[in-house]
Amino acid sequence: MPSELQDHRMEALVEGIVRIAGGDLGVRIDRSAARDDIDAVITGINFMAEDLETIYRDLEQRVTTRTAMLHEAHAAMEQMAMTDQLTTLHNRTALTRLIGQALAEAARGELPPALLLLDLDSFKIINDTLGHLAGDEVLKKVSQRLREAVRNTDAVARLGGDEFAVLLPAATISQAKRAANRILKAVSESIDLGEHTVACGTSIGIQLARSGQSAQDLLLEADTALYAAKTEGRGNVKVFEAVMLQARQLHSMMATELRDAVRDDQLILHYQPVVELATGRIEGVEALVRWNHPTRGLLMPDDFIPMAEETGIIVELGKWVLGSATRQLRRWQIDPQLNSGGFNVRVNLSAHELQRLELVDDVRDTLSASEVQASDVIIEITESAIVTGDNLDQYSLNGLRKMGVRLEIDDFGTGYSSIRYLRRLPVDVVKVDRSLIADLGTDPREGEFVAAILGLIRAAGLKALAEGIETAQQAEELTRMGCLSGQGYFFSRPVPAAEITALLKAGPYKIPHSSQTSQSDRCPKLPQKANGPGTLADQ
Amino acid sequence: MTSAPADVPESAAPSATGSSLDAIRVWLSSEGIIRVKLPENAAITGEQARTAGVAVRSLAEGQLHPLILDLTGVDSVTTEVRNVYANSTVVSAFALLGAGPVDRVIAHHFLGAESVGVPAEFFTSEPAAISWLQEQ
Numbered sequence: 001m002p003s004e005l006q007d008h009r010m011e012a013l014v015e016g017i018v019r020i021a022g023g024d025l026g027v028r029i030d031r032s033a034a035r036d037d038i039d040a041v042i043t044g045i046n047f048m049a050e051d052l053e054t055i056y057r058d059l060e061q062r063v064t065t066r067t068a069m070l071h072e073a074h075a076a077m078e079q080m081a082m083t084d085q086l087t088t089l090h091n092r093t094a095l096t097r098l099i100g101q102a103l104a105e106a107a108r109g110e111l112p113p114a115l116l117l118l119d120l121d122s123f124k125i126i127n128d129t130l131g132h133l134a135g136d137e138v139l140k141k142v143s144q145r146l147r148e149a150v151r152n153t154d155a156v157a158r159l160g161g162d163e164f165a166v167l168l169p170a171a172t173i174s175q176a177k178r179a180a181n182r183i184l185k186a187v188s189e190s191i192d193l194g195e196h197t198v199a200c201g202t203s204i205g206i207q208l209a210r211s212g213q214s215a216q217d218l219l220l221e222a223d224t225a226l227y228a229a230k231t232e233g234r235g236n237v238k239v240f241e242a243v244m245l246q247a248r249q250l251h252s253m254m255a256t257e258l259r260d261a262v263r264d265d266q267l268i269l270h271y272q273p274v275v276e277l278a279t280g281r282i283e284g285v286e287a288l289v290r291w292n293h294p295t296r297g298l299l300m301p302d303d304f305i306p307m308a309e310e311t312g313i314i315v316e317l318g319k320w321v322l323g324s325a326t327r328q329l330r331r332w333q334i335d336p337q338l339n340s341g342g343f344n345v346r347v348n349l350s351a352h353e354l355q356r357l358e359l360v361d362d363v364r365d366t367l368s369a370s371e372v373q374a375s376d377v378i379i380e381i382t383e384s385a386i387v388t389g390d391n392l393d394q395y396s397l398n399g400l401r402k403m404g405v406r407l408e409i410d411d412f413g414t415g416y417s418s419i420r421y422l423r424r425l426p427v428d429v430v431k432v433d434r435s436l437i438a439d440l441g442t443d444p445r446e447g448e449f450v451a452a453i454l455g456l457i458r459a460a461g462l463k464a465l466a467e468g469i470e471t472a473q474q475a476e477e478l479t480r481m482g483c484l485s486g487q488g489y490f491f492s493r494p495v496p497a498a499e500i501t502a503l504l505k506a507g508p509y510k511i512p513h514s515s516q517t518s519q520s521d522r523c524p525k526l527p528q529k530a531n532g533p534g535t536l537a538d539q
Numbered sequence: 540m541t542s543a544p545a546d547v548p549e550s551a552a553p554s555a556t557g558s559s560l561d562a563i564r565v566w567l568s569s570e571g572i573i574r575v576k577l578p579e580n581a582a583i584t585g586e587q588a589r590t591a592g593v594a595v596r597s598l599a600e601g602q603l604h605p606l607i608l609d610l611t612g613v614d615s616v617t618t619e620v621r622n623v624y625a626n627s628t629v630v631s632a633f634a635l636l637g638a639g640p641v642d643r644v645i646a647h648h649f650l651g652a653e654s655v656g657v658p659a660e661f662f663t664s665e666p667a668a669i670s671w672l673q674e675q
Contacts, residue, residue: 031641035612035639035640035641035642036639036640036641037640039640039641040639040640040641040643040644041644043615043641043644043645043648044644044648046615047644047645047648050617050618051618054618
């Protein structure tokens with residue numbers, strides 16, 4: 001083989017290796033026809049370059065494929081992170097982003113976005129009575145109706161639970177109101193769930209974005225408008241006003257104060273005597289909570305119980321009331337100066353508390369700690385709570401009864417006119433509402449009416465207690481009609497425990513007979529007490 | 540170029556394509572060995588190799604056979620050709636036949652493939668190759 005050929009191939013080999021080392025894997029070195037050792041080396045180098053090229057190409061292909069998969073996965077995850085899984089509507093994160101975009105558009109001169117927030121009026125009842133699957137179905141159907149009730153350019157979101165939002169990206173307040181009315185109509189139509197048909201209204205809060213407003217502020221203000229709409233009942237639409245926010249902030253501040261009040265012993269109990277009408281003996285008391293507010297003075301239950309129920313503070317408040325009342329009961333029962341055999345205490349229980357699985361155990365523990373008999377405690381529950389209660393309520397009521405606690409329907413005659421349920425309710429006593437006996441003694445027909453109610457209660461095997469007795473005549477009439485117990489200003493307003501002690505020491509009230517009563521007896525400040533002056537010092 | 544023995548019919552003789560000067564020849568020898576002869580001075584492509592593979596499977600008729608791959612004087616083979624070799628399913632053992640250092644490098648390019656795990660050796664002598672296959 002000529003030497004110049006060898007030199008040429010060696011140069012080509014070196015050049016080829018240099019180019020391959022530099023990353024040019026497409027290089028192939030020419031071989032001679034000699035097929036000698038140098039050609040063999042060239043062949044080997046070519047194979048290695050080809051292998052490297054193949055491996056690199058495969059790797060690049062894999063990187064491209066995997067990168068594409070990563071992008072797809074990322075897009076899918078982002079979609080998931082922005083979507084409510086149940087309804088496939090936007091979720092809160094997506095809505096916040098869309099509000100931000102609409103606000104940015106508004107800043108560039110577009111109309112501002114309007115935000116509508118809504119929640120369903122009866123969703124909890126549907127969930128509780130028909131189960132969560134039915135609840136989910138309702139949410140899906142409502143979602144569909146919301147989509148259909150708005151334009152394609154509007155965004156519908158589910159913010160959680162039964163709370164929805166509709167964003168109108170560039171809108172006027174009148175457009176927003178029209179959309180709200182369409183939504184009200186669409187959502188209020190009955191929903192077919194197969195075996196059941198349910199009706200599910202909504203309330204809506206609207207806010208039109210102001211210049212420079214943040215998404216969070218817009219959400220807060222629309223939510224405040226929704227809160228105001230719900231406060232006024234069902235099926236309402238409210239546009240945000242600044243005064244709503246102030247009211248809500250005040251409400252929020254008061255909720256904090258109430259939480260502190262339970263903890264810091266700002267609550268006090270007053271007690272109103274319950275009198276055995278046949279004898280005038282004080283058979284027990286009803287414990288009534290007051291809030292001794294540091295700046296607003298003594299607040300009545302109507303001022304704070306609704307808020308306590310709404311915020312869940314009612315649980316702690318209820319425990320405090322039961323504990324304080326039963327400890328006081330124990331003090332009266334063991335006082336040797338008081339003839340307080342069978343003396344009992346009535347405590348009001350919120351319908352919210354019946355929903356707590358722990359209620360029965362909590363009551364048992366409290367009674368045990370206070371060393372009072374369960375039979376000396378009567379729990380008052382409103383008529384509506386007993387009649388409309390679900391399985392959980394029944395569980396609580398049955399548990400309390402098994403323990404020996406007596407149950408009493410409060411405000412009987414105010415909620416439901418059906419009398420059929422009286423026979424099957426797990427209660428012992430019925431407290432006839434004050435409104436039913438208000439005209440007793442002045443209207444002869446009223447007497448027959450009250451007598452019929454008392455007869456009905458007796459026929460159901462229950463004990464009757466009349467509240468709101470303000471006159472001697474009412475007390476006398478009720479006694480004559482066979483009503484066993486009564487309470488009201490005629491006997492005493494709710495008073496601190498010490499005054500109850502004094503009343504107990506004073507002995508039984510004197511219930512007048514027909515010959516003794518007159519119009520002057522109507523004055524609530526003139527109770528007929530057998531003895532013991534000054535027993536109504538708080539009136 | 541190696542010709543098929545007169546008593547052994549050619550089973551597959553794909554026409555020459557690309558830069559190859561002749562076709563790959565495939566036949567079954569009297570010893571029961573499948574013979575594959577790559578054309579000399581030809582650059583073998585994947586397509587040619589796949590065609591030859593079809594011919595090999597046809598000859599094997601579902602049975603395992605020893606195979607002599609004669610690559611003497613071949614110019615080059617692509618990675619695809621090697622993949623066809625590595626994916627053989629009807630070969631019990633490979634004897635690669637060549638002459639000289641270039642053939643040896645090309646043969647070891649095949650041997651270095653991630654084959655199906657059948658025995659494979661390079662030979663410069665046909666009788667030695669046949670003898671080795673018969674021992675397998």
